[in-house]
Amino acid sequence: MIGEDFPAVLAAAQRGDEAAFAALWHDGQPTLLRYLHVLAPDAAEDIAAETWTHVVRGLARFRGTEQNWRAWLFTTARRRVIDQTRQLMRRPATSLEALPDLTLADLQGLRSPDAADLALENLATRAAMGVIASLPPMQAEVIMLRVVAGLDTEAVAQLLGRSPGAIRIAAHRGLHRLASLLAEAGVTR
């Protein structure tokens, strides 16, 4: 998170300041990649790049807080994933309004069982992402958006087109499931 400097950094990036854009990108890209590696591990880098291209095009018109910014970034990425899934599934395109009804379960075509193939040096992060990717898709996505993207429940609800209550339940079930998986793996202490 950029924090209290966000408005100034955003304004500078909108004016064409490369250092300010560097701050936005370096803050957003790693979290975006981690999120995408859980959703679409085979296409994460490409989708992230497309996402930034889209975001840069709309940057001058963006208005909002840092939470709005992150929500925009991840919404854009998610739409790219859905577009790609649709292309792969050769389904006719539907209106944007229908997008939020798609769940991660619809994205299974892009999902490989092992998100740990992200070539990270940080084994702890790789291992953690592998475990998250083994959760049911909705739970995995909600946990990634809450914990990694740093979005609050309401923002995630809006992004996924669900009620805040449904998001909370998905998150809590995901944590329960996570605890169970870890317990089964024998890592309780």
Place this chain on the structure above:
Amino acid sequence: MTDRGVSDSDMPTFPWQTWPDAQALDAFLSGNCRPEEVPADLRPVAEVLVALQAPPDRREVAGWGQALTVYREIAGRPGMPGRARSRRPRLIAPPLGARFAAAAGAAVIAVLGGGAAAAYTGSLPGALQKIAHEAIAAPGVREGPAAPTPQSSGHPAGPSVTGAAVKGLCDAYLHAEEHGNASQRSVAFRHLVNAAGGADQVAAYCASVPHPGATSRPGRRVGQTVSPTDASHGRKPTTPPGKPTTPPGKPTTPPGKPTTPPGKPTTPPGKPTISPGNGGGNGNGNGPGKQS
């Protein structure tokens, strides 16, 4: 909301008794948890959440060159207000704070990014060490049936560390707790656990330090109200308290060039070794401007 419609497979039975309430879970998800502060049964979960928020790996920022190219190309078009009127984008200088924040942020990210490689050294948090071993076949991870923690390949640091060293570890942890991000806290805590000989020994370990400030500080518990700053999920590139007098230096990283040598060990929390840059920086901003 009820749990109607939940399949049995979705609601397994849980072996622990201390599952936190909804509010505490919310704090958990907001990144406001530290593994050592949650019930022991939940520490593996907390460690996973902390690991998800680890500082960027250099491979995660490898696409910066491409992104900058796109930015220059698009930001240079007439569609971008301000940029279109002038090819010298900083005729109206952005606020100093923005420039400093950007450069300092990039520097901190670069420094922290190098620390990720230290995960290879076998000092992962216990839960993740185990997962990494099983899922990734991490090098150097050995299983010891009688080992209290899975860090059997770690250093022989133990409770024999005393006096100033103990205080230093506890202070490092408290410092990271006050000023650091989640990962810095994680690193500090890892060292402390290693020295104490186990996560459940930490309290007693720090309590043995004569300095009262090391143990009397009230910790933030899961579920407790947090300030907006604390709620920043521990990822804000925190300026170290010693305020680096470093000039911002070069505002942008050269495309594709890794800023940190691979395999560089973790920088101790709170002591980022920001290099002094090029002295005068590039403060007037007449950088490359538009790409040719």
